[in-house]
Amino acid sequence: MPDAAEVRKFNRYYSERLGLLADRYLGQARPLAQARLLFEIGAAGASVRTLRHRLSLDSGYLSRLLRALESQRLVSVQRSDTDGRVRVARLTGAGREELAELDRRSQAAAAALLASLAAPQRQAVVAAMGVVRRTLSEAEVEVKSQGPDTEEARTCLRAYAHELAIRFPEGYEESSLLPPEALSGGRGVLLIARRRGRVVGCGCVTQLTARTMEIRHLWVAPEARGVGVGRGLLSELERWALSHGGGRVRLDTHRELKEAIQLYRANGYLEVPAYNRNPHAHHWFEKRLVERLEGARQRRLGAAKAKMVEPAEGATS
Amino acid sequence: MPDAAEVRKFNRYYSERLGLLADRYLGQARPLAQARLLFEIGAAGASVRTLRHRLSLDSGYLSRLLRALESQRLVSVQRSDTDGRVRVARLTGAGREELAELDRRSQAAAAALLASLAAPQRQAVVAAMGVVRRTLSEAEVEVKSQGPDTEEARTCLRAYAHELAIRFPEGYEESSLLPPEALSGGRGVLLIARRRGRVVGCGCVTQLTARTMEIRHLWVAPEARGVGVGRGLLSELERWALSHGGGRVRLDTHRELKEAIQLYRANGYLEVPAYNRNPHAHHWFEKRLVERLEGARQRRLGAAKAKMVEPAEGATS
DNA sequence: AGAGATCTCTGACTAAGGTCAGGTATAGTC
DNA sequence: GACTATACCTGACCTTAGTCAGAGATCTCT
Structure with a gap:
C-alpha cells in the first residue's frame, strides 16, 4: 500500500527531525522527564496524583523526580488543604522562569523551522500540519x-x-x-x-x-x-x-x-x-x-x- | 506568530504519537539503539566507520552494540578487504529475518494508523504528510x-x-x-x-x-x-x-x-x-x-x- | 472506633544509553 | 624503517529512566 509507505517515510523523517530539534528537550541541561514534569505542573500547579496519571509514571519514580526539582528550588510540594494524603506541587518563581525559558526555546525552535521556508512553502507546511494533526487526533x-x-x-x-x-x-x-x-x-x-x-x-x-x-x-x-x-x-x-x-x-x-x-x-x-x-x-x-x-x-x-x-x-x- | 503555534502543536502531538507507536521500537524486545543499528547495517552491510558517522555514536558504544548483536548471532563483523583497519558489519540470516520482522512491524503500524481513518481523511493525511516532509526536507x-x-x-x-x-x-x-x-x-x-x-x-x-x-x-x-x-x-x-x-x-x-x-x-x-x-x-x-x-x-x-x-x-x- | 482503601514516600535494584581514557593493529608518508 | 594518523576495541564510570516492595499517614465507610 503506497499510502502506508508515505506514512513510514513521514514517521522516519519527522522523528529524525524532532530528534534534532528536541535534543535534551531543546538543548536544556535538564533530563527529559524533569522537563516534562515542569511542563505538566504548569503555572497552576497540580497534585502528585494528577501528575502520576497524566504522565503515567510510577509513583516512586515521580516522587524522586519531584525531590530532584525541589532540590533545584524549581518546585515546592505541600500538603493539600482538602485531603491530607494528597500533596500538591507548585512552581516556585525560579520554576516559573524555567518553564518560561522552556517555552521560549520551543517557540524559537518552531520559528527557526519556519524561517527556513519562503512564504508559500510556510503556508503549505502549516496548513498540512494542521490537517495531519486534526485528522489523526479526531480519529483517536x-x-x-x-x-x-x-x-x-x-x-x-x-x-x-x-x-x-x-x-x-x-x-x-x-x-x-x-x-x-x-x-x-x-x-x-x-x-x-x-x-x-x-x-x-x-x-x-x-x-x-x-x-x-x-x-x-x-x-x-x-x-x-x-x-x-x-x-x-x-x-x-x-x-x-x-x-x-x-x-x-x-x-x-x-x-x-x-x-x-x-x-x-x-x-x-x-x-x-x-x-x-x-x-x-x-x-x-x-x-x-x-x-x-x-x-x-x-x-x-x-x-x-x-x-x-x-x-x-x-x-x- | 500563529504559524509557529501550529508548528508547536504539531510537534507536541506528533512526538507523543510517535512515542506511542515506537514504544520499544515497535514492541520488539530489543533496545532502540540495537534496532537502529540493525536498520542502518541493512541488507548490504556497512563498515563500522560508516555506522559511527551515520548514527553519530561513540566508537566505544558502537563497538559494544555490535558485540551484543554478534552474540545474538544477528550480525557478523569482518575485516575489510581493502583496508585492514576497517571492519565491516553484515547481517546474518537471522539478522536479515529480524530486520524483515522490524520492517513488517513498521509497515503494520503505518497501516494501523491509516486503518483508523475513513478514505477521504486518509487521502488528506497522506497528502499533507507528503507536503510537510518534502517541503521541510528541501529546506534543509x-x-x-x-x-x-x-x-x-x-x-x-x-x-x-x-x-x-x-x-x-x-x-x-x-x-x-x-x-x-x-x-x-x-x-x-x-x-x-x-x-x-x-x-x-x-x-x-x-x-x-x-x-x-x-x-x-x-x-x-x-x-x-x-x-x-x-x-x-x-x-x-x-x-x-x-x-x-x-x-x-x-x-x-x-x-x-x-x-x-x-x-x-x-x-x-x-x-x-x-x-x-x-x-x-x-x-x-x-x-x-x-x-x-x-x-x-x-x-x-x-x-x-x-x-x-x-x-x-x-x-x- | 476499627477496617480497609488511598496517597505518597523511601530503599533496593535493573537496563539502557552514553562518555572517556587508553591500547593495539593497520595504513600512509617521509 | 620510523613516525603519524586512522580505525576499532576494552575497561571504568556515569546519568537517566524505570520497576517493585513495603512503610507510614490519612481518609472513608461501617
Whole structure:
C-alpha cells in the first residue's frame, strides 16, 4: 500500500527531525522527564496524583523526580488543604522562569523551522500540519454508550457539574443533572468518549417528544479540548437520536459556554427560540437530522479542502 | 506568530504519537539503539566507520552494540578487504529475518494508523504528510560555492567519478573530471550541497561560450537522494550562471543516469541536439535563463497547487 | 472506633544509553 | 624503517529512566 509507505517515510523523517530539534528537550541541561514534569505542573500547579496519571509514571519514580526539582528550588510540594494524603506541587518563581525559558526555546525552535521556508512553502507546511494533526487526533477519539450508573459515567457527570458550578455566575447543583433512569431502557443514552484509553468526555440524549430528542450534559475534559472530542460525541449522539426515531435534536446552553456554542454552530445547529424554561440556558439550538448525516460529512470535507490551501491527492497520485 | 503555534502543536502531538507507536521500537524486545543499528547495517552491510558517522555514536558504544548483536548471532563483523583497519558489519540470516520482522512491524503500524481513518481523511493525511516532509526536507539543503581544491570538493568529485565508473558500462576515469583551474577565477564555480552539516552533493558550472554556460558533474550522495538536493543545486547553479552573464545553460548526460534526466526535464530543460562529442553523453539539454528564474518559480508553484504534489524551491529563495 | 482503601514516600535494584581514557593493529608518508 | 594518523576495541564510570516492595499517614465507610 503506497499510502502506508508515505506514512513510514513521514514517521522516519519527522522523528529524525524532532530528534534534532528536541535534543535534551531543546538543548536544556535538564533530563527529559524533569522537563516534562515542569511542563505538566504548569503555572497552576497540580497534585502528585494528577501528575502520576497524566504522565503515567510510577509513583516512586515521580516522587524522586519531584525531590530532584525541589532540590533545584524549581518546585515546592505541600500538603493539600482538602485531603491530607494528597500533596500538591507548585512552581516556585525560579520554576516559573524555567518553564518560561522552556517555552521560549520551543517557540524559537518552531520559528527557526519556519524561517527556513519562503512564504508559500510556510503556508503549505502549516496548513498540512494542521490537517495531519486534526485528522489523526479526531480519529483517536472513541465514543461508546455506557450505563449511567457506571463509575466512569458518574465521574464524568460530576466533573461536568463541578465545572458548571465554577463557570456559571449563578452556580450549578449536581441535583440538576439528569437522573440515571432517563438514560437507560431506550428513553435516552449516555455516551462516553475515550482517547488513548482515558475517559475524556461525555454526552446524553433524551427523548423530548415523539420525534424530538434533546442533547444534554455534553462535556469534554479540559485536557482533551480542541482535539475533536466534542465533535465526535455530538455526531454519535445524533446518530443515536436518528436511529431511535428522532427527526431533530434540540439543545440549550449557557452564554458562558462559548466553545460549546461555537461547536454547535460549526456542526449545523441553528439557533431557535427558547423551547424550555431552563434557568441556566441563554441559547437554544436545533438541528434536523433526517438523511443529513452523510450530507454534513460531505460539507465538512468540502470546507476543509477550500480552507486548506492545498493538499488532497499528493503522494497517492 | 500563529504559524509557529501550529508548528508547536504539531510537534507536541506528533512526538507523543510517535512515542506511542515506537514504544520499544515497535514492541520488539530489543533496545532502540540495537534496532537502529540493525536498520542502518541493512541488507548490504556497512563498515563500522560508516555506522559511527551515520548514527553519530561513540566508537566505544558502537563497538559494544555490535558485540551484543554478534552474540545474538544477528550480525557478523569482518575485516575489510581493502583496508585492514576497517571492519565491516553484515547481517546474518537471522539478522536479515529480524530486520524483515522490524520492517513488517513498521509497515503494520503505518497501516494501523491509516486503518483508523475513513478514505477521504486518509487521502488528506497522506497528502499533507507528503507536503510537510518534502517541503521541510528541501529546506534543509544548503548550497554554497566552494574552492575546487578543498578537501570536501575533491571528495565529492571523486565520489561522483567513482559512481560513474560503476554505472557506466564503458567505465569512467577520474582524469575526465574538470581541472580545478576551470572552476575558479570567474571561469566557473563548484557548489557543494550540505544537509545537516554533511556534504551531500556537488555541481559545477563553466563557461562554454560568451553567453552559454555548461553545468557539469552534478552529483547527489546516494543517502540523500529524493530530498531535493539535486533541485537545490541545479537552481543555484543556474543562478550563478545568470549572474555571471550566462543567457542559457547546457548540459549533457549519460543514458544510464535516469534520475538526472528526470530532474532536468522536471526543471525546464529541453532536449537539444548534441553540442559536443563527449563519449559518455547520450542526451543533451538546454535551458534559457534570461528573466526566467522568477517565472519558473511562479509556474512551478502553480503546478504544485494544481497537482498538489510539490512545494518546490525552499531554502534557497 | 476499627477496617480497609488511598496517597505518597523511601530503599533496593535493573537496563539502557552514553562518555572517556587508553591500547593495539593497520595504513600512509617521509 | 620510523613516525603519524586512522580505525576499532576494552575497561571504568556515569546519568537517566524505570520497576517493585513495603512503610507510614490519612481518609472513608461501617
